[in-house]
Amino acid sequence: MALTAEDVKKIALLARIKTDDATIPALVTELSKMVTLVETISQEDTHGIDPLSHPLDLELRLREDNITEQPDREKLQQLAPQTESGLYLVPAVIE
Amino acid sequence: MHFNSVSTLKTALEQKRISSLELTQLFLNRIQKYDRQVNSYITVTAEKAISSAKLADARRAKGDTAPLLGMPIAQKDIFCTDGVRTSCASRMLDNFIAPYDATLVQKTQAAGMVMLGKTNMDEFAMGSSNETSFYGAVQNPFDIERVPGGSSGGSAAAVAAGLAPIATGTDTGGSIRQPAALCNLTGLKPTYGRISRFGMIAFASSLDQGGPMGRTAEDCALLMNVISGFDERDSTSVNEAVPDFTAHLNAPLKGLKIGLPKEFFTDALNPEMAKLIHDAAKVLEKEGAILKEISLAKSALSVPAYYILASAECSSNLSRFDGVRYGHRAENPKDLLELYCASRAEGFGKEVKRRIMMGTYALSTGYYDAYYVKAQQIRRLIFNDFNNAFSEVDVILGPTTPEIAFKKGEKAADPITMYLSDIYTIAANLAGIPALSMPGGFLQNLPIGVQLMAPIFQEAKLLNIAHRYQQNTDWHTRTPKHFAE
Numbered sequence: 001m002a003l004t005a006e007d008v009k010k011i012a013l014l015a016r017i018k019t020d021d022a023t024i025p026a027l028v029t030e031l032s033k034m035v036t037l038v039e040t041i042s043q044e045d046t047h048g049i050d051p052l053s054h055p056l057d058l059e060l061r062l063r064e065d066n067i068t069e070q071p072d073r074e075k076l077q078q079l080a081p082q083t084e085s086g087l088y089l090v091p092a093v094i095e
Numbered sequence: 096m097h098f099n100s101v102s103t104l105k106t107a108l109e110q111k112r113i114s115s116l117e118l119t120q121l122f123l124n125r126i127q128k129y130d131r132q133v134n135s136y137i138t139v140t141a142e143k144a145i146s147s148a149k150l151a152d153a154r155r156a157k158g159d160t161a162p163l164l165g166m167p168i169a170q171k172d173i174f175c176t177d178g179v180r181t182s183c184a185s186r187m188l189d190n191f192i193a194p195y196d197a198t199l200v201q202k203t204q205a206a207g208m209v210m211l212g213k214t215n216m217d218e219f220a221m222g223s224s225n226e227t228s229f230y231g232a233v234q235n236p237f238d239i240e241r242v243p244g245g246s247s248g249g250s251a252a253a254v255a256a257g258l259a260p261i262a263t264g265t266d267t268g269g270s271i272r273q274p275a276a277l278c279n280l281t282g283l284k285p286t287y288g289r290i291s292r293f294g295m296i297a298f299a300s301s302l303d304q305g306g307p308m309g310r311t312a313e314d315c316a317l318l319m320n321v322i323s324g325f326d327e328r329d330s331t332s333v334n335e336a337v338p339d340f341t342a343h344l345n346a347p348l349k350g351l352k353i354g355l356p357k358e359f360f361t362d363a364l365n366p367e368m369a370k371l372i373h374d375a376a377k378v379l380e381k382e383g384a385i386l387k388e389i390s391l392a393k394s395a396l397s398v399p400a401y402y403i404l405a406s407a408e409c410s411s412n413l414s415r416f417d418g419v420r421y422g423h424r425a426e427n428p429k430d431l432l433e434l435y436c437a438s439r440a441e442g443f444g445k446e447v448k449r450r451i452m453m454g455t456y457a458l459s460t461g462y463y464d465a466y467y468v469k470a471q472q473i474r475r476l477i478f479n480d481f482n483n484a485f486s487e488v489d490v491i492l493g494p495t496t497p498e499i500a501f502k503k504g505e506k507a508a509d510p511i512t513m514y515l516s517d518i519y520t521i522a523a524n525l526a527g528i529p530a531l532s533m534p535g536g537f538l539q540n541l542p543i544g545v546q547l548m549a550p551i552f553q554e555a556k557l558l559n560i561a562h563r564y565q566q567n568t569d570w571h572t573r574t575p576k577h578f579a580e
Contacts, residue, residue: 007456011452011456011459012452014459015448015452015455016414016417016432016435016436016439017439017440017448017451017452018433018436018437018439018440019440027449030449031452031453031456033510033511034453034510034511035456037398037402037514038399038400038402038453038457038466038470040396041396041400041403041470041473042465042469044393044476046472046476049472050475051468051471051472051474051475052474052475052478053301053471054301054331054527055287055302055474055525055526055527055528056286056333056551058288058333060330060331061330072194076194076420078192079191079192079194079420079421080419080421081419081421081424082424088419088420090419090431090434091428091429091433091434093430093431
């Protein structure tokens with residue numbers, strides 16, 4: 001299936017990836033090729049087949065809801081681009 | 096000494112013919128001398144390595160006999176290492192100093208192994224040529240015009256060039272086995288859940304699995320003994336007893352049933368390569384194995400199913416990179432949306448963006464059933480294929496790759512041809528089974544890999560077969576001439 005430039009712009013926004021008009025045509029071509037590749041599975045009859053999500057067919061384990069370790073806030077926030085008084089800074093969300 | 100196996104170096108350390116410090120220094124010197132040509136390391140941790148080596152020597156002096164005590168190792172730069180940059184070969188994490196160690200890293204440290212550095216890779220492990228790294232392409236030591244494979248291409252090239260005796264890799268669709276094949280190494284993708292993924296930066300969580308890349312099956316077995324095992328910090332880790340992977344390396348192969356899937360020997364495979372794969376099967380036949388043609392009828396569906404599942408999972412895993420808590424942040428965004436979108440546009444490379452967008456599309460409203468659920472159903476069919484095959488045979492043998500190492504740039508322009516480099520490796524990830532690649536000869540002076548696959552948790556069987564094969568062949572002892580000195 002061929003995607004349009006509009007499709008690609010919409011996907012890019014959903015994926016939170018900024019695009020510019022110069023890069024769109026290449027993305028349209030490449031993503032359309034990928035979609036064509038993956039769509040080949042649509043021809044396979046999978047009626048009544050159980051989807052497989054864990055290769056060993058196991059349920060994920062649960063654990064007791066206990067605090068086992070305390071995060072070191074200072075150490076973790078050293079990695080952040082911008083912090084203040086223990087908070088992460090982002091551009092104003094509410095005017 | 097730099098091309099010796101880990102098992103040989105282990106004996107040298109045990110007999111005190113060399114200290115860990117001397118061995119570590121030897122590899123650090125080689126890295127300094129050669130890595131400008133290979134580009135196999137993103138970060139070399141020389142100071143840390145020297146202090147760990149001294150510590151290992153002190154432990155040995157006190158009578159510690161841990162099997163890999165003092166053994167140098169290179170870690171793929173996808174494993175978090177406390178206090179050391181962990182970049183995943185992305186601009187996004189160029190400034191990321193991991194605040195903790197991955198479980199696998201912790202285990203190698205507890206065993207007394209000495210980390211030489213962090214190896215280059217395809218960005219976020221997405222690639223089959225190591226050309227998508229933010230830190231530049233890695234060269235194949237057997238021909239520096241060619242790719243080493245990917246995504247664990249730095250690990251493969253480092254060991255092949257004698258810049259580390261052994262390394263770790265991760266394998267989501269072939270990322271341990273394909274570079275091992277192209278660089279003449281033995282590489283093992285263990286059963287999904289065998290090795291903890293805690294602290295291993297996630298690409299596709301239902302497929303990713305770490306594992307060893309070394310010169311021999313025995314070396315991989317030695318490292319498997321260190322890195323395997325249940326980890327409660329990884330909710331997909333499987334609580335299964337860990338055997339001594341070295342215990343049955345020499346077990347006879349008499350009566351072993353080996354299946355050769357007819358779908359792996361079609362026109363897509365280079366005919367000269369097919370001959371070498373058959374030659375390898377004959378070596379095992381001489382050892383008493385029984386060869387049988389089998390069918391993995393749905394294997395052609397594994398590439399398309401994989402590119403839905405892996406892309407979808409990567410699109411959600413990589414949503415954590417938002418420019419707020421860590422990683423790259425764009426300058427002067429006008430609002431929060433712009434902060435996310437610009438940081439991600441600048442931080443991610445082309446291939447990563449393509450896959451995130453493919454995954455986002457597959458998971459978007461109205462498409463989920465047609466893509467993701469359908470691909471999971473295909474995954475079940477592929478899983479059933481293997482179950483049927485393993486009711487007839489003990490293991491499956493085939494090629495690791497359809498061709499020898501390709502030239503740099505040859506496939507970079509068309510992502511789809513690159514994706515087809517993994518046609519023989521992806522199915523094992525989808526089914527969760529262990530699979531190994533071992534050196535099986537040379538074509539045009541470039542190595543080729545023979546792939547073996549076994550039912551879940553039978554890594555020891557794969558290592559046993561590869562070890563017996565390596566007792567009867569010398570392909571795995573061939574090393575690139577250029578790095579001999």
